[in-house]
Amino acid sequence: MMDLIDEPASNTPEFSVSEISGAVKRVLEGEFGRVRVRGEVGRVVIARTGHMYFDLKDDRAVIASVSWKGQVARMAVKPEEGMEVIATGRLTTFAPQSKYQLQVESIEPAGAGALMAMLEKRKAALAAEGLFGAERKQRLPYLPRVIGVVTSPQGAVIRDILHRLRDRFGVHVLLWPVAVQGQGCAPEVARAIKGFNALPHDGPIPRPDVLIVARGGGSIEDLWGFNEEIVVRAAAASRIPLISAVGHETDTTLIDYAADQRAPTPSAAAEIAVPVHADLAAHLANLDARLLRAGGHAISQRQQRLRDVARALPRADTLLAPAVQRFDQWAERFPGSLRAALLSKTQELRRIAAGLRANTITHQIDKGRERLDERAARATRAVTNSLDRQATRLAALDRLRQSLGYPATLKRGYAVVRDDAGAVLTTAQGAGRKPALQIEFSDGTLDVLPRKPEKPAKSKPPAPPQQGDLF
Template identity: 50%
Template structure:
């Protein structure tokens, strides 16, 4: 009988390893879906990973696909992904062999339509407003006469020419242009970098620091102006320490940078007019102020000149003022030489006196004295330690004697406490027995009163209780209508009945008796249950 090994196979199919099969699937998918456009809603977005890559999913109402944006692509995106945002993604489909999953590698991303842009714009506006970036107390006043104006705009458009022309007509000042793209991919990052770059300029740098900034662009559609709705641009405008004028689009165009800027201009030309005053008006105003200042200065100088002449006449001469200080100076200079000689003699005597006490025999004698003093203190310390040890031994002996006598005292105390506890236990049992006897007597007395007041004792004497169909007692015959169902309770049970048609006739009974039925156990139990409170009814 021939035996086959477990690895032998009768099939002629090609054998793949797991890695070979996963690689083949990966190449097939990437070849078939090299470039695709996918429309869907962003789900599971938590921002870029620590590596700089972004991982999330695209979904619709029936399916879901994983997505990834590599770090280099993420930095070039015109729009940043946001949770719940409907987008159109362009990229290629690939697989991840490590977990047998497929995903789309996104190369570009854009919102799905103008409606999505408006929704995204409104959501971003609410978010930034909640952070306080649009508060009025954050806004600064423009300088009245700036020396340097920084402009962030395109260097080739008509905007910069309009701004320069208007500034030169009104008040020529130094204008520094930071060229940026104002439309397209990466324009928002360039504008934000330009604002932060102007703020980073320090005094003394080759480029002068602007006193006011103008961020300008011509009109356009929502998509054309979208760079100025970028979150990085808004944050850069809000963080700017230099007053900033926003002049994006025409008067009807509004972007998020308009809310974060210190002031909004309807047009770039209007921004230039807000930045500088009119030089001709300033020249006329300055000329008038200069004339007034000259007149005031002339009158003030004349007044001060007259006051100075009066003070000069009252002051003494210079020789009189310096005579006393000059005499004191001469006396001090005369005594300076003698003072130095005397001080030198005193210092020399002090030094000689101190040096006379620094002989070797004196130092040796001092060391011997200190050594003898130290030995005496050590002997006294040993004696004190011995006396302390003797005292501690005596205290320990006394404590040991007390501890040996302690068990006998404790045993007597325990016996006395045990007798006391037994006495208290007997007294407690007696008190409990008396309390139970009094409780039983009180319960028996209450039961007798309850039995005497029960209506069932009255039923045993031949009376009955009549109730309506809702089991309520009937106390008057006038309130019973014709053909009503009633029940009559006797001492031995309850029967049902129907009222008659002629209450005044003695021949026809008021109550039509029903066939006598054997009371059911449930009704008997219900009649006897203590949950039905006794009610006082009519007795017949």
């Protein structure tokens, strides 16, 4: 048999899983402390906690990436699937799944081409919802009293707008200061548009008749806040007509499509909002002159027409002559007609008076008196009969009262017991507690005192037993 020989022990150290994972993490983070990675965005998932998980990939590899909630809120551009971006962050490991990942702190598009592609995609999605439709556009008021301006309080934009408004037509201007670029641009502009729309019509702050959203020129990255969906939706939902004046004439942002009218520059927006005072005054003067000329011409035409018609009419005395003649005839016939009418009425009165004789009236009075006497006699008989019936009934009730009353009961041998106050007593126990009693009989009243209850006789103690005599 061959002897078994023990193998010598190995000098290789042993590590736990956590020690190996921690060593890899330190090496990876030490070698790649902070990196910028360029790649295409794959799937994007935003958890309910607000953290964002996505992939960065190229044609040969994929890096899992994560951005925490606070980092996502500070991102000027949110990654979308298919975008080519440059992500800045640090490499680290995720021990529970034995993989490495990139913790992204910021993201920027990899060139203008990526931004334009994302812009076209967003534009198509919003247009499909109808936010850019012509039927949604509102007409601008011709002469607004109050203009709301959404822009930065610093810079030349607000000065240009105020200067141009002052030169053209003085109106009341309300400024809502906002950031016009950077991370706070989009939410502040959207909040300003909604804030102006929320002002009441009769509130202490006048509600604008038109809004101007303005910014100077810049790169696509500088103007990107006006391409955000929140700004486009706020502009489309504005009930106040809105003018977009973002950038120069060659700059186009998505708010331009949602606004009711686009201005190439902020100064042009002021020119669109109000007319020139001098031009308006000249136009009004021209209209006033045209109105006076038209009125004078109309009066002249009607005067000439009246003269033409007057020549065709007959003379006034010719028109009135028949009426005057008829009046004269009626005036001559009136006294005779009046006398004839008076005579006719007098004869009719006499005829009626002849029928009113004294004996006829006396006969009618006698007949009326007879009818009245007959009715009075019938009424007297009816009242007498009713009184007799009531008297008979009353006598019967009195007899019943006498037979059922308590005096008659007393005559049959009963009595009524009262206390000294006159209250009726109905029990012996109640009568025993009264100091005095009155007993009413049929022939009078008797005063009595209740008998006091006899005290029981005290029993004598038994006599002690007698001791016997011993002798």
